[in-house]
Amino acid sequence: xxxxxxxxxxxxxxxxxxxxxxxxxxQSALANWAMQEFKLSKVPTQGTINNILAKPVKxxxxxxxxxxxxxxxxxxxxxxxGDLIKEKARQFARQLELGERTPEFSNGWLAKxxxxxxxxxxxxxxxxxxxxxDAIDRNMPTIKEKLQSYSLQDIYNMDETGLFYRMAPDRTIxxxxxxxxxxxxxxxxxxxxxxxxxxxKLEPLIIGHxxxxxxxxxxxxxx
Numbered sequence: 018x019x020x021x022x023x024x025x026x027x028x029x030x031x032x033x034x035x036x037x038x039x040x041x042x043x044q045s046a047l048a049n050w051a052m053q054e055f056k057l058s059k060v061p062t063q064g065t066i067n068n069i070l071a072k073p074v075k076x077x078x079x080x081x082x083x084x085x086x087x088x089x090x091x092x093x094x095x096x097x098x099g100d101l102i103k104e105k106a107r108q109f110a111r112q113l114e115l116g117e118r119t120p121e122f123s124n125g126w127l128a129k130x131x132x133x134x135x136x137x138x139x140x141x142x143x144x145x146x147x148x149x150x151d152a153i154d155r156n157m158p159t160i161k162e163k164l165q166s167y168s169l170q171d172i173y174n175m176d177e178t179g180l181f182y183r184m185a186p187d188r189t190i191x192x193x194x195x196x197x198x199x200x201x202x203x204x205x206x207x208x209x210x211x212x213x214x215x216x217x218k219l220e221p222l223i224i225g226h227x228x229x230x231x232x233x234x235x236x237x238x239x240x
Contacts, residue, residue, distance in 0.1 A: 026077035026084075028055050028070045036070060044070075068133065076120065082109050084134050096223075099127050169213035177208045
């Protein structure tokens with residue numbers, strides 16, 4: 018079964034047609050009909066039915082292909098911006114030959130598109146999509162057990178951050194929060210460390226790049 022939040026434009030149009038053919042039907046009955054007709058996992062909410070009946074999508078084919086494209090980018094952890102979505106919509110509109118019927122693709126259009134499909138501005142955190150989360154869960158009890166024999170002043174945490182001048186933005190437009198993925202590491206790295214109770218903070222360290230890394234026996238590729 019598919020969730021009610023994933024209703025396609027064709028299904029939304031069928032809901033509108035069913036309402037037109039049955040003017041006296043209540044929204045609760047219409048929602049139950051939609052759940053059975055489309056084999057949904059739960060009954061669509063009244064807000065969902067209200068939004069569908071309020072104003073049908075003018076260009077369902079464009080709306081459908083653009084929605085699928087955003088979801089495809091979400092699955093691949095591709096960072097999207099509002100301007101990028103609008104530009105992709107213009108490209109699809111040309112391919113569909115909408116001509117004079119082409120929307121303006123304004124910020125208002127984008128806001129309605131996002132609300133209609135449950136897309137929101139999300140932030141991808143770190144590189145969790147590239148980390149072995151199962152291994153972290155397995156080893157965390159062992160780490161906590163070993164730390165019990167140390168005082169908080171003797172437990173330090175170190176992390177790094179940097180200036181990523183080739184990295185894509187960490188904010189995207191998606192239906193859910195997505196994991197980050199490995200990105201271009203060209204950067205100037207800063208290292209920060211402090212003990213667990215915050216009483217001691219080490220001076221920040223700056224890590225640069227060696228012209229002749231030891232890992233390559235000081236041999237560098239000639240330019």
